[in-house]
Amino acid sequence: MPIDRAFVGRAYPASTPYEVGREHVRSFADAIGDPNPLYRDREAAQAAGHPDVVAPPTFLTVLTNRFGGEGPIADPGLGLDYALVVHGEQHFALHRPVHVGDVLSSTVTVADVKDVGRNESMTLLTEVTDAGGAPVATLTTTIVSSGTAAPKTEA
């Protein structure tokens, strides 16, 4: 079933803020096998000019997973079959580094849905702001839904 194009422009604000935790950043860095002290040691991070421990560049993917259940992909009205979905592209625009202690708000918007051959491509924008409302990051996520494009009529 094709994705409902009427959802383009719809916004899904996260129900709660997300606080970046020290142990979460450490366990994320452990999981990606990165021993960088700036992901673990507050003094090392401060010596490099940061207020606290830094999160890895792709850390904000945890927001996507934390709030995925209340976003467009989980919206039954959208008509997406998650079993047919693969992650096509991902981009992070990091307006500033993410630090332990940041309290982040996020809103996912359906930016685009289009046919790509027999598949459909959906682009989601996640705008992340800090407790003061200042921009922190913009995530652009493109997912591909296999074989769900509406059949084409012969021209």
Place this chain on the structure above:
Amino acid sequence: MPALADVQVGTALPEQTFPVTRHTLVLYAGASGDSNVIHWNERIAKAVGLPDVIAHGMLTMAEAARVVTDWAGDPGRVESYGVRFSRPVVVPDDDAGATLVVSGVVEELLDGGRVRVVLTATSGEQKVLARANAVVRLG
């Protein structure tokens, strides 16, 4: 961190090799919150047409970033980073798992002491990321 004056278009970043085992996938599933079964359940991965369990694309993306962050020294200097997931990293159920090889080269010098780095990531001799590039501030 490299001195900005020493960096030119074509400057190569040190290549790195990352092992990706089923253990890595379990750790990443927990830390990232991505519990999609195709990253840990061989039965379901094969049922949906995959050759075996595959790595999270975001894990591959995170590991590839390390070529940039280790080079820059401070990961907070990465201003943007994007990839296209062109092919899955297949992770067999053995002790060796898969191997991800990532290299990078400076493609463009930007204003404000920033450079654009293009990354190449392969597993089993096949490219697993396309259009992988990062902007990092060196100055």
